[in-house]
Amino acid sequence: MFATVENRSRIPSGPRLQYHRDWLADALDTHLIMAPRVIRFRPDPRAKERLRSAMAPRGTIVRLARLADRILIVVAVPGEGAASASLRRRLAAKWGTRNVLVVTEAWLLREPRLEVISAAVACLEQIPSVTDWLRIERHLLELGGSACLEECVAQVRQHEDPAGAVLALVVAGWLRIEVSRPLSGSSVISLPVRRDRGRLVVGG
Incomplete structure (x- = not known):
C-alpha cells in the first residue's frame, strides 16, 4: 500500500517526512517530494535483505516511488557511487524489474539545488x-x-x-x-x- 497524498503534495501521510532516518534519507525524500512525476513514495520493507544480497554500500537508502505508469525503485548510494551502474544491474535482478534508478550522495547534496528544494518543501x-x-x-x-x-x-x-x-x-x-x-x-x-x-x- 502506498501512503495517501495530502495537501496536493507528494509526501507520505502522517508526521512530515516520517521515514527520514538520516541525512541521506532526508535528501532523497526531499528530491522525491519535488519530482513532478512522483505521485507518492514509501520505503521498501524488504530493502535491507535485497541490498545485502546485492552487496550495496552500507547506508544505502531505498524508496518505492509511484509514477503514473509504473513503480520506480529509487536507490540512494553514499559517496560518489563509482560502481552505481553495476549496483543497478544487481538490484534490478534482485527486484526482478528494470525500473531501478540509482542516485549518488554527491548528486543529492549538490548545491544550490538542495538548498532551493529544501526551502520549498x-x-x-x-x-x-x-x-x-x-x-x-x-x-x-x-x-x-x-x-x-x-x-x-x-x-x-x-x-x-x-x-x-x-x-x-x-x-x-x-x-x-x-x-x-x-x-x-x-x-x-x-x-x-x-x-x-x-x-x-x-x-x-
Missing part, C-alpha cells in the same frame, strides 16, 4: 487562497510564463507568508522554480509546460 503547508493563486497565474501568463520570485510574492495578498505561499505552489507542482542558483527574490518562477496534441502549452 519546508513551505508545503503554506498553500495560498484560490484568489492569490489566480493572481500569480495571471501575472505569469502575462509575462509569457515566467517571472522572478519577488514579483510572484507581490501577487499574494491573503496569506501571512507570501513567499511561503509561492513556494508551496512549487511543491504542489503548480509552479516550477530555478534550482541552478541560490534562492533569492530573483529566482525564476515559471508555469509548467505540457504537450497537447503536439504543441507545447504553458500552464493549465
